[in-house]
Amino acid sequence: MSPGNNSDAIKLVNLTKHFGEVVAVNSINLTIEDGEFFSLLGPSGCGKTTTLRLIAGLEIATAGEVYLHNRPLGQTPPFKRPVNTVFQNYALFPHLTVERNVAFGMEMQGVEKQEIKTRVAEALDMVQLGEMGKRKPKQLSGGQQQRIALARALVNRPEVLLLDEPLGALDLKLRKAMQLELKQLQEEVGITFIYVTHDQEEALTMSDRIAVMNYGDVLQVGSPGEIYEHPKTRFVADFIGETNFLNGLVAEIEGNQILVNIDDQVLIKAQCTAPVTPGQPVSVVIRPEKLQLGSEGLIDGIVKETIYIGTDTRYILQITDSTLVTVREQNINPDYVGVFHVGDRVGLNWNPAQALVLTE
Amino acid sequence: MATPLTDHTIYQKGAQVYQNQPKPGLWARIAQVFFSLYALSFYFFLYAPIVLVVIFSFNVSRFPNNWAGFTLDWYVKLFGDYAIGFALKNTLIVSISSTIISTIFGTMISVGIERYRFRGKAPLDALLFLPIIIPDIAMAIMLLAFFVLVKMELGLSTIIISHVAFNIAFVAVIVRARMASIDPGLEEAASDLYANEWRAFWRVTFPLLLPGILAGALFAFTLSLDDYVITFFTSGPGSTTLPVRIYSMVKRGITPEINAVSSLLLLASMFLVPLSLWLQRKGDDT
Amino acid sequence: MATEPKTRREHLTLGVLLSPSLFWLIVFFTIPLLVILIYSFLDRGTYGGIVWNFQLDNYIRFADPLYIGIFWRSIVIALIATLICLLMGYPMAYWMATRSPKIRNTLLLLMMLPFWTNFVIRTYAWRFIIAREGILNNTLLGIGLISEPLKLLFTDNAVILGLVYGWVVAMVLPCYASLVGLDQSLLEAAQDLYANRIRTFLRVTLPLTLPGIVSGSILVFVPSFGAFVTPDLLGGGKADMIGNLIQQQFGSASDWPFGAAISTILMVAMLAGTLIYFRSLRNETEQES
Numbered sequence: 001m002s003p004g005n006n007s008d009a010i011k012l013v014n015l016t017k018h019f020g021e022v023v024a025v026n027s028i029n030l031t032i033e034d035g036e037f038f039s040l041l042g043p044s045g046c047g048k049t050t051t052l053r054l055i056a057g058l059e060i061a062t063a064g065e066v067y068l069h070n071r072p073l074g075q076t077p078p079f080k081r082p083v084n085t086v087f088q089n090y091a092l093f094p095h096l097t098v099e100r101n102v103a104f105g106m107e108m109q110g111v112e113k114q115e116i117k118t119r120v121a122e123a124l125d126m127v128q129l130g131e132m133g134k135r136k137p138k139q140l141s142g143g144q145q146q147r148i149a150l151a152r153a154l155v156n157r158p159e160v161l162l163l164d165e166p167l168g169a170l171d172l173k174l175r176k177a178m179q180l181e182l183k184q185l186q187e188e189v190g191i192t193f194i195y196v197t198h199d200q201e202e203a204l205t206m207s208d209r210i211a212v213m214n215y216g217d218v219l220q221v222g223s224p225g226e227i228y229e230h231p232k233t234r235f236v237a238d239f240i241g242e243t244n245f246l247n248g249l250v251a252e253i254e255g256n257q258i259l260v261n262i263d264d265q266v267l268i269k270a271q272c273t274a275p276v277t278p279g280q281p282v283s284v285v286i287r288p289e290k291l292q293l294g295s296e297g298l299i300d301g302i303v304k305e306t307i308y309i310g311t312d313t314r315y316i317l318q319i320t321d322s323t324l325v326t327v328r329e330q331n332i333n334p335d336y337v338g339v340f341h342v343g344d345r346v347g348l349n350w351n352p353a354q355a356l357v358l359t360e
Numbered sequence: 361m362a363t364p365l366t367d368h369t370i371y372q373k374g375a376q377v378y379q380n381q382p383k384p385g386l387w388a389r390i391a392q393v394f395f396s397l398y399a400l401s402f403y404f405f406l407y408a409p410i411v412l413v414v415i416f417s418f419n420v421s422r423f424p425n426n427w428a429g430f431t432l433d434w435y436v437k438l439f440g441d442y443a444i445g446f447a448l449k450n451t452l453i454v455s456i457s458s459t460i461i462s463t464i465f466g467t468m469i470s471v472g473i474e475r476y477r478f479r480g481k482a483p484l485d486a487l488l489f490l491p492i493i494i495p496d497i498a499m500a501i502m503l504l505a506f507f508v509l510v511k512m513e514l515g516l517s518t519i520i521i522s523h524v525a526f527n528i529a530f531v532a533v534i535v536r537a538r539m540a541s542i543d544p545g546l547e548e549a550a551s552d553l554y555a556n557e558w559r560a561f562w563r564v565t566f567p568l569l570l571p572g573i574l575a576g577a578l579f580a581f582t583l584s585l586d587d588y589v590i591t592f593f594t595s596g597p598g599s600t601t602l603p604v605r606i607y608s609m610v611k612r613g614i615t616p617e618i619n620a621v622s623s624l625l626l627l628a629s630m631f632l633v634p635l636s637l638w639l640q641r642k643g644d645d646t
Numbered sequence: 647m648a649t650e651p652k653t654r655r656e657h658l659t660l661g662v663l664l665s666p667s668l669f670w671l672i673v674f675f676t677i678p679l680l681v682i683l684i685y686s687f688l689d690r691g692t693y694g695g696i697v698w699n700f701q702l703d704n705y706i707r708f709a710d711p712l713y714i715g716i717f718w719r720s721i722v723i724a725l726i727a728t729l730i731c732l733l734m735g736y737p738m739a740y741w742m743a744t745r746s747p748k749i750r751n752t753l754l755l756l757m758m759l760p761f762w763t764n765f766v767i768r769t770y771a772w773r774f775i776i777a778r779e780g781i782l783n784n785t786l787l788g789i790g791l792i793s794e795p796l797k798l799l800f801t802d803n804a805v806i807l808g809l810v811y812g813w814v815v816a817m818v819l820p821c822y823a824s825l826v827g828l829d830q831s832l833l834e835a836a837q838d839l840y841a842n843r844i845r846t847f848l849r850v851t852l853p854l855t856l857p858g859i860v861s862g863s864i865l866v867f868v869p870s871f872g873a874f875v876t877p878d879l880l881g882g883g884k885a886d887m888i889g890n891l892i893q894q895q896f897g898s899a900s901d902w903p904f905g906a907a908i909s910t911i912l913m914v915a916m917l918a919g920t921l922i923y924f925r926s927l928r929n930e931t932e933q934e935s
Contacts, residue, residue: 058548060652078551079560091549095567104563105553156553399741402734406760409771409811412781416774465666472663477650484664487671493864495872495916497889498682498909501896505685505906506678525674528667557655586764589874593896603766610770610879622767629763634755 008070009034009160009192010055015064017050024050026216027064032160032194032209037186039195039203042213043239048196051213052162055194057081068159079108084153085162089169090145092137098124098148099133105156123155124148126185143174150185160192167202179205200240204228212236228287234358237285244291244325246284250276257352260284263320266299270355283358288314288328290354293340297347301325303340315340317348410626417619434620444621447605453516454591454601455584458523463577465524466531467569471561473532474539491529499526500593507594514596522594523584530583531576538572571639578636582629686907696902704907713891717911720887723802724870727809728817731866732859734810735817739858742818743825754822761815769808769879776804776880800882808876813869817862824858825851860927864920871919872912888912 010032017025025047032038040048053059055066057078066073073081084105093101102123106116124130127147137145146166153161163182167175183206186193197203203210204224211221212235220232231237234245248262258272260282270284293315301317304324308331315327327348333339340346417435421428438444473484491499503522507514542565550560588603595604602625609618651657689699707713742753760768775781776798783795798804828851836846874889881890888908895905 079554079556085552091545108554402738413771468663469667472660476660497874497892498913502678502682505681588766607766626763630759633762
């Protein structure tokens with residue numbers, strides 16, 4: 001399994017899961033490549049954890065199929081699947097020492113005692129907890145438990161590693177540190193990681209590719225850059241990062257660019273590759289950092305609020321009677337006051353290529 | 361997370377917080393003293409009869425209302441008393457047998473009920489609850505009537521059967537509580553780590569369940585050891601147990617031997633109960 | 647996270663786990679229960695057997711003032727015992743709950759130890775104490791508080807005493823559990839809102855620990871109502887309760903059907919009482935919210 005082999009580690013074909021009347025996973029199709037760090041991202045209840053559990057075998061699909069390296073998994077129970085899971089609450093066996101915990105999977109597979117010993121030591125070293133072998137889980141901190149859970153899963157050399165929001169219980173600083181560690185670990189080990197999270201920043205930081213999910217559907221799959229810069233639906237644009245939504249009607253079409261009429265007061269120039277007709281209601285999506293303020297601009301606005309957040313200042317501007325936009329400007333100014341003040345009339349500028357038009 | 365209730369001071373944070381509390385006023389402190397005196401007398405009330413029985417088991421006099429000197433005679437006599445020895449043997453046979461059976465069956469049904477969802481769970485819950493709340497005497501006579509009806513001879517086996525009938529329910533309560541506190545995600549994790557259902561149960565769930573099982577067993581043993589009413593009605597001649605023997609001795613008139621055998625029985629129970637509690641608490645560390 | 651059994655293996659496992667206990671409880675509990683129920687409608691044979699002659703006579707016979715008297719007396723005694731246990735037990739639970747967590751477990755253990763020793767022994771021990779020439783009387787006479795020994799043994803009061811002694815711990819334990827589980831921040835909130843200690847207790851602590859009180863009451867009332875050993879040992883035939891009445895039918899009186907009927911009435915009364923208690927308490931808590 002060399003990286004760059006680009007075979008499909010996991011392929012989900014029309015995968016569906018119903019819980020009674022509730023459709024948790026709605027016939028999704030997904031391909032995850034070998035050696036990638038792939039994230040399933042979405043709000044609570046979107047089906048991402050269920051999808052993960054379907055891959056692990058902890059749930060049986062209502063319809064559809066999971067392929068692991070082109071082998072259909074069917075109804076194979078979890079203990080016969082060469083995948084391992086890092087659980088959200090770690091699920092470390094409280095009655096076993098750290099060593100026995102990590103050794104568990106290998107014992108079940110009948111690995112030879114000497115080999116188990118060596119591999120356990122290696123795994124513990126890999127997560128920098130080599131000294132903790134004889135301790136019990138309850139004697140470790142949350143962060144340490146999380147790393148043991150990781151070691152316990154990885155030591156079995158699974159074909160795919162599944163992680164179910166493993167960093168949720170950690171405090172912010174620890175979480176950020178662990179994110180980097182996990183990413184580095186994945187690159188070292190080379191195993192495909194499938195990572196479930198509701199934290200979009202986390203997904204953007206760690207993933208090679210992300211699948212954004214909502215209500216059991218996969219809305220968009222792509223690299224962090226693709227997802228962030230080119231969201232395909234309103235939900236994705238809203239869920240990832242901050243966005244301005246400017247709703248209006250198509251006024252003019254000039255090749256790849258269109259003009260959108262907002263409230264009959266303002267015309268916004270935006271990029272649009274999809275076919276639209278004049279008068280069609282659309283949403284223009286511009287990220288706050290893509291807007292620049294100046295004395296003059298494509299349109300005007302009045303500063304309603306300024307919010308200082310250290311690295312940036314956020315400005316809230318009124319551009320029509322009923323539309324506000326948020327603009328983020330980096331605080332390069334040596335004084336901590338923003339350049340513009342409440343009540344100022346300022347101009348907004350942007351590259352039309354960075355204003356997207358969404359029809360859904 | 362709920363912190364324990366405290367009244368005048370907060371104990372869990374240590375001296376630092378203690379110092380910040382206003383000192384309770386005079387009335388409050390007098391009340392505290394009386395309150396503690398009340399508690400002390402409560403304990404006195406609880407232990408007095410027991411202590412008396414033990415004390416008087418060493419009394420030379422046959423009559424319990426005056427102290428005539430210290431003696432071990434009654435204990436000596438006890439060891440020569442054939443009837444009591446026989447009753448003790450029966451008691452042990454009954455208690456141990458019924459404990460083993462009810463612990464195994466009670467644990468099995470606890471695992472089944474807590475692990476699975478199925479129709480008829482509610483009536484089963486009720487069925488497991490009834491033996492606990494039904495009055496002794498009602499249960500005793502219904503078992504008696506049943507045994508007579510099916511022409512089963514009253515003896516040790518009928519006693520054992522009866523004890524199992526109520527002990528299953530008690531074991532189930534204790535084991536179920538323990539089972540419910542075990543994270544179901546652990547068996548999932550075991551399954552993810554290549555353990556099939558059988559191994560996942562024996563390697564993960566069972567070790568965690570064990571303190572509860574042992575606590576349940578000890579509890580059942582104690583209940584069996586001390587049972588009078590049900591045993592009385594379901595025993596026949598030749599299958600007397602210790603509590604039944606003691607009872608008949610009491611009704612006939614207190615002999616000091618009763619105090620001796622009672623003291624021993626009391627001490628046995630008092631040893632088993634802390635053991636059971638300790639086991640239950642040991643499990644709670646997880 | 648209980649799941650439905652899916653595979654055939656799981657169904658089989660569930661069946662195996664449930665069967666032994668189910669068998670036992672059906673054959674050696676449910677069926678005997680039905681037997682007694684049926685017997686209560688039968689007739690007594692001349693020599694003490696059973697005659698399969700369906701009738702309601704046993705129940706009608708129970709309506710006799712003699713028996714109804716015993717029934718009511720049992721209820722009253724049980725209620726008094728429960729009340730006393732509550733008045734004695736709740737403060738004790740409160741005291742325990744407000745001790746340092748370190749010694750609380752020891753206190754708990756000390757309380758439970760006597761409770762789990764043999765009930766018969768614990769009960770007969772009171773005969774030493776409250777008999778005419780018992781320790782209590784001797785002490786009181788010795789001090790000079792009384793001039794004649796008190797008649798305590800073999801009265802209703804003796805039975806109540808025996809029941810309270812036997813079951814007060816069953817009241818303390820649930821109350822204690824309730825009190826210990828109380829969220830202290832609620833008390834702090836009450837005090838922040840100008841409630842003094844007494845009002846905090848009445849308006850916050852007491853209502854919130856009501857479930858413990860209810861459990862405790864049931865745990866005391868049920869065995870008290872159906873008591874047999876206590877009235878037998880301490881009542882001496884003068885304070886017969888329903889339990890004794892039933893025992894007589896299966897002993898000297900040899901009237902099993904009648905005994906069965908009384909037993910059925912006892913169980914129905916117990917069930918009804920418990921349900922009413924639950925229901926009325928739920929109504930009260932609902933009214934408050």
